[in-house]
Amino acid sequence: MDTPRHQKYQRLIDYCKNLPPLPTAVVHPCDRSSLTGAIEAAQMRLIAPILVGPRERIEAAAREAGLSIADYPLMDAPFSEAAAELAVQLVREGRAEGLMKGSLHTDELMRAVVKKDSGLRTGRRVSHCFVMDVPGHPDPLIITDAAVNIAPTLEDKIDIVQNAIDLAHAMTLPEVRVAVLSAMETVNPKVPSTLEAAALCKMMDRHQLSGAVIDGPLALDNAINPEAARIKGIESPVAGRANVLVVPDLEAGNMLAKSLSFLAGADAAGIVLGARVPVILTSRADSVVTRLASCAVATLVAKARRESGKTMG
Known part of the structure; x- marks a missing residue:
């Protein structure tokens, strides 16, 4: 992670380590890759995750990855679209300041974000x-x-x-x-x-x-x-x-x-x-440092939004 290839990302991550972690609804983290990315970002204090999705599948992904998720809130939602809608609701209630894509299609997440009446449009x-x-x-x-x-x-x-x-x-x-x-x-x-x-x-x-x-x-x-x-x-x-x-x-x-x-x-x-809050989009092919950098960028966007009073992302 500290190789020259990642110096620019590492500077972003290091800067954000000194900021409060971003309360982030992690949507449908039901596979090893998406759950590991969220927990690693939490361990580096980049985000404070709220795991949203089917409880049994998230717990199974944690067991498969050898991760402990006992310290993180888990909001049960039966399937991916329901998880996206619940995560958006957490933002509307002020309980989350960011969204992070898990193992669902981007379209499913963004449909909930841009929904006319109940979404996060600006x-x-x-x-x-x-x-x-x-x-x-x-x-x-x-x-x-x-x-x-x-x-x-x-x-x-x-x-x-x-x-x-x-x-x-x-x-x-x-x-x-x-x-x-x-x-x-x-x-x-x-x-x-x-x-x-x-x-x-x-x-x-x-x-x-x-x-x-x-x-x-x-x-x-x-x-x-x-x-x-x-x-x-x-x-x-x-x-x-x-x-x-x-x-x-x-x-x-x-x-x-x-x-x-x-x-x-x-x-x-x-x-x-x-949208009202930054939405972190990651891919299963992303490296660990790329996932962490995405979280760091979202933290910076949320910080700038709070300081300016504008909705930037």
């Missing part, structure tokens, strides 16, 4: 951010949206961008530099993502977005590589130095994140923003 659109720890890259990279919004409109992207900017501030990045990605760095009327990128940049100029410097359209190479930006003659405070990457759609984002994971050895902590 004025913001819900969106997902990967916080990538890429070996050899100096800073964490935030990629959005690669998991929730399939084909976001320009209106959707306003919230997607602002959610990511707020996340970057919660992570205490000294300067937030947003690149709106496309396949090219020039505005082309035949490529809708370039028009949306140009509009988002003008919205920042007009203070419809705030808290960052933004540029786009930018291709991936000249967004993150200074030499590529120099060769193309792009002069901006973002080109070659972006730490937030806004992708055109879910397919592009998913491919970008998985390319970094499987070809560059990157880890991908995941969080959903825009």
Whole structure:
């Protein structure tokens, strides 16, 4: 966990060890992987878990993993959708300040989160951010949206961008530099993502977005590589130095994140923003340090939300 590959995550985790653990409803942790991740985060005082799901299955998963869960509240719910609804209710009652996905489908959890009357909606659109720890890259990279919004409109992207900017501030990045990605760095009327990128940049100029410097359209190479930006003659405070990457759609984002994971050895902590509380999305393939980093990011988001009085995520 303390290898150079994980230094950026380790800094986040170490910082959060000094903060109060985040009261977190862990939804349907009915397999070894999801339950172990929650308990390890609890042992590092990143979260204070409330286990929500079928009691017998959770207890069986604990026995299989050799874990003691006696110290943690366990709320019995008969199946995954009921567990998601109960976890959301715990947030609405003020008993939890975060949600953590267990062994249920993301769609099942998010349906309960965005339900019109009983969910956790805010004025913001819900969106997902990967916080990538890429070996050899100096800073964490935030990629959005690669998991929730399939084909976001320009209106959707306003919230997607602002959610990511707020996340970057919660992570205490000294300067937030947003690149709106496309396949090219020039505005082309035949490529809708370039028009949306140009509009988002003008919205920042007009203070419809705030808290960052933004540029786009930018291709991936000249967004993150200074030499590529120099060769193309792009002069901006973002080109070659972006730490937030806004992708055109879910397919592009998913491919970008998985390319970094499987070809560059990157880890991908995941969080959903825009609801009343942060939602920690983990995968069974995630390493221990990635799960812990996801919890640390959620803790920082909740801390920033309390301090600002806003609902960031």
